[in-house]
Amino acid sequence: xxxxxxxxxxxxxxxxxxxxxxxxxxxxxxxxxxxxxxxxxxxxxxxxxxxxxxxxxxxxxxxxxxxxxxxxxxxxxxxxxxxxxxxxxxxxxxxxxxxxxxxxxxxxxxxxxxxxxxxxxxxxxxxxxxxxxxxxxxxxxxxxxxxxxxxxxxxxxxxxxxxxxxxxxxxxxxxxxxxxxxxxxxxxxxxxxxxxxxxxxxxxxxxxxxxxxxxxxxxxxxxxxxxxxxxxxxxxxxxxxxxxxxxxxxxxxxxxxxxxxxxxxxxxxxxxxxxxxxxxxxxxxxxxxxxxxxxxxxxxxxxxxxxxxxxxxxxxxxxxxxxxxxxxxxxxxxxxxxxxxxxxxxxxxxxxxxxxx
Ligand SMILES: *Cc1c(COP(=O)(O)O)cnc(C)c1O
Numbered sequence: 001x002x003x004x005x006x007x008x009x010x011x012x013x014x015x016x017x018x019x020x021x022x023x024x025x026x027x028x029x030x031x032x033x034x035x036x037x038x039x040x041x042x043x044x045x046x047x048x049x050x051x052x053x054x055x056x057x058x059x060x061x062x063x064x065x066x067x068x069x070x071x072x073x074x075x076x077x078x079x080x081x082x083x084x085x086x087x088x089x090x091x092x093x094x095x096x097x098x099x100x101x102x103x104x105x106x107x108x109x110x111x112x113x114x115x116x117x118x119x120x121x122x123x124x125x126x127x128x129x130x131x132x133x134x135x136x137x138x139x140x141x142x143x144x145x146x147x148x149x150x151x152x153x154x155x156x157x158x159x160x161x162x163x164x165x166x167x168x169x170x171x172x173x174x175x176x177x178x179x180x181x182x183x184x185x186x187x188x189x190x191x192x193x194x195x196x197x198x199x200x201x202x203x204x205x206x207x208x209x210x211x212x213x214x215x216x217x218x219x220x221x222x223x224x225x226x227x228x229x230x231x232x233x234x235x236x237x238x239x240x241x242x243x244x245x246x247x248x249x250x251x252x253x254x255x256x257x258x259x260x261x262x263x264x265x266x267x268x269x270x271x272x273x274x275x276x277x278x279x280x281x282x283x284x285x286x287x288x289x290x291x292x293x294x295x296x297x298x299x300x301x302x303x304x305x306x307x308x309x310x311x312x313x314x315x316x317x318x319x320x321x322x323x324x325x326x327x328x329x330x331x332x333x334x335x336x337x338x339x340x341x342x343x344x345x346x347x348x349x350x351x352x353x354x355x356x357x
Contacts, residue, residue, distance in 0.1 A: 084136075137166040
């Protein structure tokens with residue numbers, strides 16, 4: 001796509017957080033953002049990197065009323081040699097376009113999205129933290145704006161990318177999480193928007209998460225929206241189980257977000273000679289496997305944590321305790337392999353790495 005990106009540098013750079021052990025997530029935003037505008041009949045125009053700051057949008061903008069919004073999440077990693085690299089950014093660009101299609105939003109050239117991400121990270125080079133486990137998180141976002149309250153796809157869109165330095169997910173080691181298997185609220189149904197990374201999926205999930213948090217759980221594991229029988233995924237992670245030595249995960253049948261970490265973990269597990277199955281998993285099957293001693297590990301996969309081991313699963317008051325509250329052997333080995341690739345500690349044999357400098 002022939003679209004130049006203008007760079008407008010800030011005159012007032014911010015103070016950067018000096019203590020990289022307290023970065024957290026989504027607390028600090030960098031000096032610049034990427035933005036490109038879409039107008040029906042014209043297409044994408046005015047691509048630029050500009051100082052980070054508030055957007056001026058009309059109060060009647062469709063995003064504010066009907067949630068015509070999609071987003072992505074990926075990271076730039078600082079290697080030990082000081083260079084910077086990204087992990088499979090083209091996959092995020094492709095998923096952005098699939099989400100856009102579902103939400104009746106315009107496509108944006110995938111190579112161009114990656115070019116914009118790289119140029120923004122290069123501009124914010126000094127914001128990419130150095131401490132082990134830290135990264136620069138990128139949040140590409142597309143919103144419908146303009147002034148029109150009719151319920152139909154909007155005519156105007158903004159695609160922008162903001163970034164925030166983010167801390168190590170596992171500051172105090174890999175603490176296994178407690179998960180509540182939700183049997184009344186649902187997240188997504190087949191034919192709905194579960195496979196799109198769209199804001200409404202997340203606001204719809206807040207109530208179940210808040211209720212589970214009150215009872216001491218870290219996450220909610222969603223069941224399928226039709227029969228309340230098959231496990232799907234957690235808030236922003238796909239779920240994997242080790243049953244009888246096999247790595248088992250739910251198929252991405254339209255109601256599950258097809259995670260890039262999920263796809264990478266399944267691939268790496270196969271490379272390691274672990275048998276992988278993508279198939280519906282009933283909660284009853286999990287309970288039976290647990291009682292028979294065959295459910296040996298459960299973990300979530302997603303960009304933020306990479307792998308999040310599960311120490312406890314609760315369903316209708318019954319508890320399944322896993323891995324003695326530690327990270328299991330399969331979770332542990334895929335975690336090491338994947339993070340070694342992401343932070344450039346080993347060779348990139350699969351063409352997953354996009355180097356910046
Ligand atoms: C983003 C997300 C994931 C994980 O996707 P990754 O590409 O691995 O980060 C899983 N489930 C949901 C609902 C998500 O939003």
